[in-house]
Amino acid sequence: IVLSFVILLDLKIQVILKSMLQMSLESFEHYKIVKSVKPVVLICYTALGYRMNCVKELARTIVSIIPSIKYHLASFSYVFTKLPKEQKDYMHSLVKDTWLSVKDEPDEGFKAILGDIVKKTRKGVIAPNLVKDSPDILLEELSDTKNFIQEPREVFQPFVSESSKEAVQMQAQKHKEKIWLAYQIGDYKLANTKLDELTDLNNVLKLPTIENEYNGCVRKLTNEWNKKSENAKSMFNKRIASPYPISKDDMLIYQKVVNELVSVNELRNHLKDAICGDSLVQNINEQMYYLIHSIENQKEEDESALQIHLDKIAQVQAYFPNFRSSYNGVCQKLKKKNRKLCG
Structure with a gap:
């Protein structure tokens, strides 16, 4: 046919x-x-x-x-x-x-x-x-x-004729606005789809205006992505290093950012310079090591500080179950030393 x-x-x-x-x-x-x-x-x-x-x-x-x-x-x-x-x-x-x-x-x-x-x-x-x-x-x-x-x-x-290039640029700008709005409201799937469409448009027409809009959009999203990641990491690390307990709200904020950035890794096909979402998980691992090291080197008479470190590990494993073994391991070590601090 x-x-x-x-x-x-x-x-x-x-x-x-x-x-x-x-x-x-x-x-x-x-x-x-x-x-x-x-x-x-x-x-x-x-x-x-x-x-x-x-x-x-x-x-x-x-x-x-x-x-x-x-x-x-x-x-x-x-x-x-x-x-x-x-x-x-x-x-x-x-x-x-x-x-x-x-x-x-x-x-x-x-x-x-x-x-x-x-x-x-x-x-x-x-x-x-x-x-x-x-x-x-x-x-x-x-x-x-x-x-x-x-x-x-x-x-x-x-x-595309010269008289139509204005329409092309307007369409590219509309895509850019939709991508930014989608990113702001957390609709990362739509943002990724629109970035794909801009890429397809540029591959077909090969116009500098489209490429410039795409590159500008990628730079802006990358900066926002990295800022969100670094802010979350900085806040979490400060709470871990603090002599005071870490709150559930602090853990929820960090968990939300981790889940967001890990779940939308497909966006990184466009955001090549964006920090990998898994780096936030790796940061937890580093902070857990810090807490465990602090517990192992904590003076026995400073039981309140020891309890705060242990509670922080307990909070982390409550929101990130993959780190439960770290908490259990610390409890076993304390048990051998006849320290009854674990719940």
Whole structure:
């Protein structure tokens, strides 16, 4: 079965491109699944431009999308819209004059497109009344797969006109805002998805504006990620080193940060310089070693300080069960010394 896909290239192509970008280039994804494509160029009479300048611009755009255009002209059809009946007979000569005016142009593909329009309007133009006429005849003509472009993913390439680059930048900025908002509310999955989309967009269009927005976003998220990690680590270490007991609230705060950063490690595919969430777990290990060492070297008569160290280990193992063996080990050592401090 031949799967066909009709491309509509209007003179207002930047509008189509803007919509396409807002859908994260979903249109280009079609080329990965379709087998053949029929390019249908819509030329609006009211937007021909002075001396057909808009048609010339359209021709250059098509060449940018299909660099090997000369080998695929047989697949193209040109449909004129909003064309008054009295102008139908003159359209061929108008296009021909436009083609002759650019014969000295070095761009062969550009001239080939205009020449193809001349050729295919010689016997008349396709200019249906899109409101009144039945679409059956036009669709039957356009759906003939005989001259479709085969394997379009090898023929078409993404293109953004100068007038559409503003739309690209706006879309990249919107993605950046959504990523930051998602990160702030803890929706790390959405943040990662939007970063993936920005990466895909940049891989397709390769525009500096997209890359700059992505890099700026990554830097900001990395700074926030590392700040959160370092703040949590600093607070926890101060509480461990303090001569006073560590509270449940302190442990809950640290546990929350650890769980957040460990559970969203996929974000680190983008945040290459972000501190690994597992480093917070490693920090617990280091602080437990400090407490155990302090207990082992604590003077026997300073039982209150010894109890505080032991209670801290008990609190840690209550919120991080993987460290329960450390608590049990200390209790066993104290038991051998006839110290009854463990609950």
